[in-house]
Amino acid sequence: MDSISSAERLPLLQVSDHELMALYAEGESAAFVQLVKKYKDPLVNFVNKIVHDYDAAVDIAQETFIRVHRNTNNYEAKASFSTWLYRIARNLAINELRRRKKRHFISLDQPMYDNSESSVKFELTAPEDQPDIRTEKVEMIKIVDTAISSLPRRYRIPLILRDMQGLAYEEVAKILSLPKGTVKSRINRARNILKQKLGPFMEV
Known part of the structure; x- marks a missing residue:
């Protein structure tokens, strides 16, 4: 990883993700804090849309940053930092779904779905005086x-990355290790399915 001179170190808000990782590799902890601040909320929202459990999403986002920390010296800027970050989070989220599936088979008397509103309550901001x-x-x-x-997951995850996280098609393709054309096709398919399901409720 390239070294960043002290003259280039401030302000951190104007430093690229790649430079922040280089600074962190050199021992500047504030650089990692800046990355966490930038990506924490979008990452939690992304994972929550996969696992449908806000608390689990927070835990997975935290584990994602732990993985980033552990692999700081192995980071290469061939792909963007966000691509690397979302790929880690996506893999951890899918692993969580697989663990849940196994637990479901082991304990069939447990409810398959969590009917709590944890997946949506963090988005509710309407004033109390306007019920x-x-x-x-x-x-x-x-x-x-x-x-x-x-x-289906093969449609849901690309849609979330593109339309909710605002990532470019190229970055979504890299995160999912899929051709760009396949990503576009799956996102278009997801949008069409949502149009049929939501009708006048949502424009996609």
């Missing part, structure tokens, strides 16, 4: 979240 608005927002979030959750 009608709050109720409408809760219902809309449930409708959209259910529709997205019902998508």
Whole structure:
């Protein structure tokens, strides 16, 4: 990893992800803190859309940053930092789903789905003195979240990365290790499915 001279070290807000990783590799902990601040919330939201459990998403995001920390010296800037980060998070999230599936087979008397509102409650910001608005927002979030959750995983994850996380098609393709054309096709398929499910509720 390239060395960053002291003259290039400030301010950290204007430093690229690659440079922040280089600084952290040299022992500047503030650089890693800056990366966590930048990506923590988007990463939690991304993982939550996969595992449908906000607390688990927070844990997975934390584990993702731990993996980044452990592999700092192995990081190479051939791909963007965000591509590397989201790939780690995506793999951890899928591993969590696989563990849940195994637990379900072991204990069939446990409910298969968590019916709590943990996957949506962090998005609810309607004022307490406007119950009608709050109720409408809760219902809309449930409708959209259910529709997205019902998508097959091969469609759901590319859609989340592109339309919710705002990543370019090229970056989504790198994260998922898929050809760009395949990514576009799956995202278009996901959008079409959502249009059919949501009708007038959502424009995609």
